[in-house]
Amino acid sequence: NAGVTQTPKFQVLKTGQSMTLQCAQDMNHNSMYWYRQDPGMGLRLIYYSASEGTTDKGEVPNGYNVSRLNKREFSLRLESAAPSQTSVYFCASIDTSGVRFGPGTRLTVT
Amino acid sequence: ELKVEQNPLFLSMQEGKNYTIYCNYSTTSDRLYWYRQDPGKSLESLFVLLSNGAVKQEGRLMASLDTKARLSTLHITAAVHDLSATYFCAVETNNDMRFGAGTRLTVKP
Numbered sequence: 001n002a003g004v005t006q007t008p009k010f011q012v013l014k015t016g017q018s019m020t021l022q023c024a025q026d027m028n029h030n031s032m033y034w035y036r037q038d039p040g041m042g043l044r045l046i047y048y049s050a051s052e053g054t055t056d057k058g059e060v061p062n063g064y065n066v067s068r069l070n071k072r073e074f075s076l077r078l079e080s081a082a083p084s085q086t087s088v089y090f091c092a093s094i095d096t097s098g099v100r101f102g103p104g105t106r107l108t109v110t
Numbered sequence: 111e112l113k114v115e116q117n118p119l120f121l122s123m124q125e126g127k128n129y130t131i132y133c134n135y136s137t138t139s140d141r142l143y144w145y146r147q148d149p150g151k152s153l154e155s156l157f158v159l160l161s162n163g164a165v166k167q168e169g170r171l172m173a174s175l176d177t178k179a180r181l182s183t184l185h186i187t188a189a190v191h192d193l194s195a196t197y198f199c200a201v202e203t204n205n206d207m208r209f210g211a212g213t214r215l216t217v218k219p
Contacts, residue, residue, distance in 0.1 A: 050205035
């Protein structure tokens with residue numbers, strides 16, 4: 001039981017490049033989330049998925065897209081990275097049994 | 111839109127003292143969460159509060175929920191250095207979970 005896994009752990013992109021952050025959970029949770037955390041700040045919700053096949057925008061969705069590929073996986077895509085997207089990205093999954101966060105992906109856009 | 115406010119944002123306290131962190135939110139909620147985050151680490155779930163009057167305790171931490179006042183508190187009893195961390199509350203409504211800005215707690219010997 002690995003909980004929530006995220007790949008990669010670290011990434012450096014140039015402005016305009018694209019990439020996909022991967023998240024997977026093995027707890028059979030329905031709801032999954034993507035957050036970003038900027039230095040010294042709280043977490044801001046980018047997108048969430050209440051169940052397989054559904055996604056909804058959060059507070060800061062601009063510049064991102066998501067895919068809920070199946071119940072286990074929820075990916076976050078940056079189509080054209082910008083320096084303002086430099087942040088730590090956390091994936092989380094929730095069910096009535098509890099909440100688990102992934103270890104985070106530290107992304108730097110130069 | 112759901113807003114979550116925490117205070118204080120910074121808290122410096124001495125070992126052995128008691129203190130309370132407050133979390134206010136703007137709309138009705140399904141669940142309220144408290145998390146701990148150590149520097150450079152992910153978030154660790156501390157408590158999930160579901161209903162009005164709910165109280166949960168783990169060690170020196172106790173969380174409570176007043177849904178009528180839209181207020182949750184995290185009370186720290188006889189603080190120790192190991193409790194130094196950032197504490198976040200988060201409110202979930204219709205699967206949308208929003209966070210407060212966090213309280214950075216430093217416990218000094």
